[in-house]
Amino acid sequence: MDLLNLTAVELGKKIQAKETNAVEAVQAVLAQIDKMDDTIHSYVTVDKEGAMERAQKVQKQIEEGVISGPLAGVPVAIKDNMCTEGILTTCSSKILENFYPTYTAEAVLNLEKAGAIVVGKTNMDEFAMGSTTETSAYGVTRNPWNTEHVPGGSSGGSCTAVSANECFFALGSDTGGSIRQPSSFCGVAGIKPTYGTVSRYGLIAYGSSLDQIGPVAKDVTDCATILETIASYDKKDSTSYKRDSYDFTSALVDDVKGMKIGIPKGYFGEGLDKEVSDAVMAAAKELEKKGAILEEFDLGLIDYAIPAYYVIADAEASSNLARFDGVKYGYRAEDYNGLHNMYKKTRSEGFGAEVKRRIMLGSFVLSSGYYDAYYLKALRTKALIKQEFDKAFSKYDMILGPAAPTTAPKIGSSLSDPIKMYLGDIYTISVNLAGLPGISVPCGVDSKGLPIGVQLIGDCFQEKKILRAAYAFEQTRSYQSPFDK
């Protein structure tokens, strides 16, 4: 149990110091999965044999001095929408129930090069569409803090795996909050980098213009270290951006003196749970005590973010998911009559209700006669939202707010009212529309004992600022695990 309580970076150091090794770490994780996963169900696939083989190989390379990075030998869980060569990759959908990719996603390759060991693929909302990890075709994932509650989503499995010590860190993907919201619900840290920072090559697309891969971990140090490993300029991804520097760990300094933090008044209005509000404001005060300057301001167009997001993301999804047709890979309906009937039956049977809803919505907003009124207008709104953030960042180093309006809801209470569920994304979605980096770090628990996260939003390519503030805040409290109770 001792080993499992370590962060990824702490484990990496112990492996380098020969106090433990990759094989032991993987064994510990696999044992924990055996113990926990029947209840939590973080994983769709656990690759026990493969993980053990990789651990032995990596350990040998560590001993030979071939690899020596901070993540060498550290077990990692990958969200099931990232391609892993030869390992089942389902997007938690029936339509990919038998899909074994022929290649590995660039971000995962970067981790493997650094010696991290993939132990399995984590559960998610089907095709990352959802905020609860209840829309998976392979069953719901439960929040380790209270198994009656959802873990959030869509990267729910990645967040529960970290929270329940079923891995040392995980990769998630964030299209409208899918890393930050479940991180907040599960009491872990998760960062969505600036759009273009981590290659999307091999990430099965939901909303291509919004999707970003990012780390989920126990603390900010891990987040920065993982981001430094997975971020890269990738020629295979046209939207990949060549950054001046891929150093993030030098931001881990406990000093926020003089940093200007804007707090949008609109984020603290109606719909925000009082306990969440109090915890987030308390976190802001901690930063103020350390010398940061807090200032409330009006962030414009907040109300337009959700409709713009659902138009853009669903439009892109309706096209991105067209390739799942039963022709080339994945599920194909058993009985069909001709090509079009095969398409129809395969997609009707292979996709879940939420995915179908979004494909229909997306197809509608792109259809002839509606394109200008919906899609084009949403793109304009997106540009205006970016301008609002630009204005804010001309005054502030970062923006602070909640990651979600509430703590984790009970399982079964969300899906019946999709509009309400969509509104829960209010604090995270505009960050994706503007392509900005955002991090959620734990800042307390509510009266039900469920974690609360505070979100820090930075300007494009200013990950280091939010990492530094998050790190400074983290020094004011100790990591809480669901097992501490």
Add this chain to the structure above:
Amino acid sequence: MSKEYETVIGLEVHVELATKTKIFCSCSTAFGGAPNTHTCPVCTGMPGSLPVLNKQVVEYAIAVGLATNCTITKNGKFDRKNYFYPDNPQNYQISQLYLPICRNGKVEIETEQGKKAIGIHEIHMEEDAGKLVHDEWGDCSLVDFNRSGVPLIEIVSEPDMRSADEVIAYLEKLRLIIQYLGASDCKLNEGSMRADVNLSVREVGATEFGTRTEMKNLNSFKAIARAIEAERERQIDLLESGEEVIQETRRWDDTKEYSYAMRSKEDAQDYRYFPDPDLVPIIISDEWLEEIKSRQPELRDEKMARYAKEYELPEYDISVITSSKHMADIFEKTVEICHSAKKVSNWLMVETMRLLKEHDMEAEDIKFSPENLAKLVALTDAKAINSTVAKEVFEHVFEEDIDPEKYVEEHGLKTVNDEGALRSTIEKIVEANPQSVEDYRNGKKKAIGFLVGQTMKEMKGKADPGMVNQILTEILEK
């Protein structure tokens, strides 16, 4: 009184670009290959794969746009055209709708009616689809993605053409421009150039266009001409009998010389075009545009003017030789070696064209090298072989690109220039044909032809006909 009708035609021409690799991945565009061997996750639409634009495609498209007087779109985009079909692995085609790379161009054509400008509405870039292979025995169809992702440009004309002649002239013009640019080989029969014909008819003098149809599956200029004629008649028949032309896509069957409806406008799909979020805007900087401009090769019109000046060839020769960039290249290289422009031109214009026709080949298929043609010209110049032998040797040059010097040597085809040997043969012939000799001496000068022929036969064609004539005349006049 029957009405007079005018045909209105616009063309959509697809051209496969001659890039080595595909438009959005680095797979080979080579024709053929075992099914699904020129493929990768990108061109087979694997989940998570992403397109990366091949810069060469943009350069070719711009080159064609510049050569057809288009405005180049400096800030363009790719859009997704969404439709389900198994030859299209993503179930969307990456194409351009909103901001095509080239717009508002024109080319000048010439027909018997004179010169005319045909407007080009736009040129856009897109990816080709894979190929479906239907298994006749099994109950399945297979997909070969080797062609998936091969770059295409689609050249959309304005509805400016009024006859099949104009259509053919326009297509020839496009083909020559594109071949000269090296952007494609433009072979209709192999599908590297494909034309869809949009056609409507209206009464002469009408200002509104009639309802148009789109004709597909036209694989040769002849098929295009036949399809235009048939479709014009079909539409006129409909109108004359009081029916309406339905806006639809039709497929031409050239063996039956008949077209049938594929789909009507009502079945037309909503392609739900939107900008492809996986690709970044295509920004054409002034520098880049200038660079492409500076690299534009000499086009046909410029070449024709130069040939007239530099080689002093007749206009007809020039038009034949420059009707193919490949042939013009052979011409220039051959002349560079042997310095006999008119002679090289004759070989290309006469014998080459004859053999191409005989073998049902296009000028682009010419295989022989300038070196070997130059050697042949040199052999005739030196009178080492006579023209009959030269034609025979050229057939081998044309077919197998043989070395004429070696061939002539090996087959003993050198002209006999030894006057003594020739004279004794001729004396023998004269002796053996007293009747012809007498005819000649009696004033039937034509009789000499028979004697020349007999001599050539005896010499197995290797005698210099001039010399034979000279010696014969000498003997007969004695």
